[in-house]
Amino acid sequence: MLKRERQAFILKQINLHNRVLSSDLSTEMQVSEDTIRRDLMELSNTDxxxxxxxxxxxxxxxxSFLREDIYQLDAKKQIxxxxxxxxxxxxxxxxxxxTTIIELARILPPELKATFFTGSIPAAYEYAKHPNIEVIFIGDKISKGSQITVGGEAIMKINSIKPDLCMLGVNAIDITTGVTDNDWDVVQVKKAMVEAASKTAVLTITEKMNTCQKLKICEITQVDYLITEMDHEHDLFKAYANAGIEIL
Amino acid sequence: MLKRERQAFILKQINLHNRVLSSDLSTEMQVSEDTIRRDLMELSNTDxxxxxxxxxxxxxxxxSFLREDIYQLDAKKQIxxxxxxxxxxxxxxxxxxxTTIIELARILPPELKATFFTGSIPAAYEYAKHPNIEVIFIGDKISKGSQITVGGEAIMKINSIKPDLCMLGVNAIDITTGVTDNDWDVVQVKKAMVEAASKTAVLTITEKMNTCQKLKICEITQVDYLITEMDHEHDLFKAYANAGIEIL
DNA sequence: CATTTTTTTGCATTTTTTTGCTTGTTTATG
DNA sequence: CATAAACAAGCAAAAAAATGCAAAAAAATG
Structure with a gap:
């Protein structure tokens, strides 16, 4: 393993777990702790x-500014x-x-070869760091609040592709009202995403389950997978499982 | 095995495994490590x-690893x-x-009301933070090295707009060869940008002036403004000023 | 085609970088 | 305060890189 590779690995581990132990790194990478210490020293010198x-x-x-104030970060990492x-x-x-999708982007294994489409700037930023992932950015006007592209161009572009899977971070899901949100532009884009994809996975913390907002993205029947931080056998998911959704 | 063949092979290996060892390449291709080193040096010089x-x-x-240590940051801030x-x-x-464009994005005054088009993820990220700026992202495939979108879709989109000003961070500019770069995809996009805009401003540190690379973006006559960290009356700019370029 | 020039390559030598190990010191913690 | 873990400093071996040089190959030239 090359020195730079090692240091990149260390930084990745740090981003993922917020801390590392010299001893762990030593065994994981099969080098002496002295080497690890020297690496950490160098990385520390360059801040x-x-x-x-x-x-x-x-x-x-x-x-920190960024990640510390992500609400329920641990839950999102589990998701x-x-x-x-x-x-x-x-x-x-x-x-x-x-934020949940960003966490996903961060932990994509380096060997994974896939093509990711997104209109989210932070997500694209993370995907672009990945060595083997092709990133296609769906361009258009950027919505300030959510840092994703919205508008007709984006929707047309989405309509023109047929991805295997749509990963949707959502704000509200309910068994009767389906998936809902509260920004008109964003809802249009998400609607198009669900329509375009063969399968749709919904990612959300359980806190947002069984809530609803003003604008509908899709019916519950259009959701194929529901992913939360809780155990998939929890009672909360009974109704969703009965509706044919696979709970992860 | 020919030199070009060797270098193509090396690049292929890099794309495949994300890293190569000089020693491996040496045995695989049956040449001395010195030769490999020289090849790697050349490939590194052309990024x-x-x-x-x-x-x-x-x-x-x-x-992702090199991110924070920006070369000549102070000069870029001045620019x-x-x-x-x-x-x-x-x-x-x-x-x-x-990096120079990113610095510009960071210091845009909050009162400024304008519309910014870009295909750069970090630039868009900065623009999106601004309270009064509309950001239109030019989507397409994201080039890993440079974190900007490249490809036909992006170029078509650029051709369909008529911005007042194009701000170009460049790698090489020379009075006779014009503006040049060394990534084919990126050059296509930059070409389209210069063509589309009414006026073109070139931002560069003086170190990159009077140098040239393999692929041409545009003639020196297509540049309207040249912005560097040095005083605009410096002798270095004489020829450029004579060519009708305004030096800032 | 012959010859001059340039490019490419390998080798020997020196220098630098990397790494693990040893020794003595510091730090954390019960 | 005792003890184990972590650290710092120096050293030495090994690997890699830089340098200079010469032979071979390729290209250019008349």
Whole structure:
């Protein structure tokens, strides 16, 4: 393993777990702890991470603006981990934006070869870091609130593709009202996404389940997978499972 | 085995595995490691890969790692400050990507009302933070190395707009060869940008002036403004000023 | 075609980088 | 305060890189 590769790996681990132990890294990468220490030292000198006794911490974790104030980050990481199971080599995946989707983008395994379509700037940013993923950005006007593209051009573009899977981070899902949201432009785009894809997976924290908002994205029958942080056998999902949705 | 064949093979390996070892390549192709090193050096000079101790890494693999240490940041900030003077309320501005453009995006005054078109993810990200700027993202496939969209869709979209100003961060400019770059896809997009815009401003650190690379973006006559970190009366700019370019 | 020029390649030598190990010191923690 | 883990500094071996040089191959030239 090359030195730079090692350092990149360390940074990735830091971004993923917010901290690393020298001893873990040493065994994971089969090099001496001294080497790890020297790597951590270098990365710390260039302000890539914060060196502490026994390992290192993520910079953003300590001095952070971004990730610290993501609501229920741990739950979203769990959701992302489950969602990974739906993605296979060679797939065409269409994703929305949202913090849950970003977490998913972060943990995509490096070996994964797939094509991702998205209109979300932060998501595209994460996908573009990945070595083997082709990223197609769906352009148009960028909606300030949500950092995703909205508008006719984007919708037309979405209509012209036929992805295997649509990964949708949603704000509200309910067994009778279906999937809903509250930004008109965003809803139009998400509607088009669900229509275009062969299968649709909905990612949400359980807190948002059984709630609804003003604008409908799709019926519950159009959802194929529901992914939350809770165990899939929980009573909460009974009705959804009965409606034919696979709970992960 | 011919030199070109070898280099093509190396690039293929890099695309496949994201990294190569000099020693492996040496045995695989039955040439000395010196030759491999020279090949890697050449490929690194044309930004095809990133040379590291012991071998080389794919550009996409590495781009996330180098992120924070921007070369000559102070100079780029100065350039950005000067470039601000060209942007007026109500303008339609088309921008490329690159670290200099990002600096410009960061310092746009909050009162400014304008519409920005771009195919650069980090640039769009910055523009989207701005309270009064409309951002239109030019979608298509994302080029891993440069984090901007490339391809026919993007070029068609650019051709369909008529912005007042094109802000181009460039890698090489020379009085006789004009503006040049070394990534074919990126060059196509930049070409289209210059063609589309009423006026073109070129942003570059002086270090890149009077250098040229393999692929032409446009003639020097198509450039309206040249923005660098140096005083506009410096001798270095004489020839450019004589060619009718306004030096900022 | 002969010869000059340029490019490419391998080799020997020196220099630098990387890495693991040893020794002594510091730090964390019960 | 005792003890184990983590660290720092220095050293040495190995790997990789840089440098200079010469032979071979390819290209250009008349």
């Amino acid at each position: 890539k991470l914060i060196k502490v006794h026994g390992g290192a911490l993520s910079k953003s974790f300590h001095s 992302a981990t489950k969602a990974l199971n739906l993605i296979k080599d060679g797939m065409f995946v269409l994703t929305s934006g949202g | 095809k890969l990133i040379k590291v101790h012991g071998g080389a890494l794919s550009k996409s693999f590495h781009s 950005a400050t000067k470039a601000l003077n060209l942007i007026k309320d109500g303008m339609f501005v088309l921008t490329s990507g690159g």
